[in-house]
Amino acid sequence: MLAVFGLGGTELVLVLGVALLLFGGKKLPELAKGLGQGIREFKKATNAVTDEVQNAPEEKPAQKFLTNSPSQPAQIVSQSPNPSKA
Numbered sequence: 001m002l003a004v005f006g007l008g009g010t011e012l013v014l015v016l017g018v019a020l021l022l023f024g025g026k027k028l029p030e031l032a033k034g035l036g037q038g039i040r041e042f043k044k045a046t047n048a049v050t051d052e053v054q055n056a057p058e059e060k061p062a063q064k065f066l067t068n069s070p071s072q073p074a075q076i077v078s079q080s081p082n083p084s085k086a
Contacts, residue, residue: 007015023031 020028
């Protein structure tokens, strides 16, 4: 038997019959069309966000340089990838 969302054939026919009584024969196709368009737009938006996340460039960690001068012990200096201009 056909099972949609855990509903059997009889329950599905009953739900469709009640929807037909509530909305009428002319409104049901319009409602189904609107629902289909909404689902399509949602899938498009979801795919766009997924693609953006997958294709986003990864940020590089700050590079660290070892400085050594004769008068001071070695120090690690952090340099950001985008230094700010003063």
